[in-house]
Amino acid sequence: MLELKDICKVYNPGSVNEMCLFDKFNLTIDQGSFVSIVGSNGSGKTSMLNIVCGSIPIDSGEVRINGKNINGKKDFCRYQTIGRVYQNPSMGTCPHMTILENMSLADNKGKSFGLSKGVNRKHLDFYKEQLSVLGLGLENKMDTLVGALSGGQRQAVSLIMATLTPLDFLILDEHTAALDPKTAELIMALTDKVVKEKHLTTMMVTHNLRYAVEYGDRLLMLDKGQIVLDKAGADKAAISVEDILHLFNTISIECGN
Ligand SMILES: Nc1ncnc2c1ncn2[C@@H]1O[C@H](COP(=O)(O)OP(=O)(O)OP(=O)(O)O)[C@@H](O)[C@H]1O
Numbered sequence: 001m002l003e004l005k006d007i008c009k010v011y012n013p014g015s016v017n018e019m020c021l022f023d024k025f026n027l028t029i030d031q032g033s034f035v036s037i038v039g040s041n042g043s044g045k046t047s048m049l050n051i052v053c054g055s056i057p058i059d060s061g062e063v064r065i066n067g068k069n070i071n072g073k074k075d076f077c078r079y080q081t082i083g084r085v086y087q088n089p090s091m092g093t094c095p096h097m098t099i100l101e102n103m104s105l106a107d108n109k110g111k112s113f114g115l116s117k118g119v120n121r122k123h124l125d126f127y128k129e130q131l132s133v134l135g136l137g138l139e140n141k142m143d144t145l146v147g148a149l150s151g152g153q154r155q156a157v158s159l160i161m162a163t164l165t166p167l168d169f170l171i172l173d174e175h176t177a178a179l180d181p182k183t184a185e186l187i188m189a190l191t192d193k194v195v196k197e198k199h200l201t202t203m204m205v206t207h208n209l210r211y212a213v214e215y216g217d218r219l220l221m222l223d224k225g226q227i228v229l230d231k232a233g234a235d236k237a238a239i240s241v242e243d244i245l246h247l248f249n250t251i252s253i254e255c256g257n
């Protein structure tokens, strides 16, 4: 279980640009839950994910995993059990390395190893099996440089790499936003498949309201650092894209836009 407890986060404190984003922000996410997160630009979605990952400091509050305070745990330590896929397909992979080398790198996450030992041929079959789930034929291109793949292919490899080792959390930040509609659909379906097969606790930020409605078992909407919608289970299943759009518009009108 993940808990964000009374989180306070102020950007640029003491300057003219000071901005209090989170003021005693609370969120609990159950083990195995797949949470879709929507919200307008600047509502705090990425900041929230960064706080979970330890990528940005907080001013007060606690990040807890299974009841244990992990505030003091550095981001690179947290990433040993957190997989993250970014909006930009080039963020999660090394372009100058082959698919095999990238997979091996992901497999060795958190372990100390020299580059000479980086590619473990013994695991080749395992990597191929994982990639074959994608249905893109990448398992037959193990020696291809990742930089030579399309954005969609690269994002698919990023997803498999992020989920190769045992995880506490999968963090997805608009991971389909840079893809064409067909490839985005494919990556989204693959994401759902991987999440279900590996029983991953997942936080997915998306601007695609249909994905937010269709996928996951809980839906959150953020606005100005606050949760303005939180529906799970049957309540979530009953929500439509129109409902969320209506809420977006209501908030926007309240803001005077
Ligand atoms: N490093 C930073 N320094 C100062 N302000 C920041 C920083 N990162 C984010 N902010 C501010 O915090 C607010 C929330 O930003 P954040 O990136 O979390 O929003 P978001 O919901 O992910 O938006 P988007 O949908 O555009 O990705 C914004 O007002 C942003 O300007």
Ligand SMILES: [Mg+2]
Pocket (backbone or CB within 6 Å): 045, 046, 047, 173
């Ligand atoms: Mg963001």
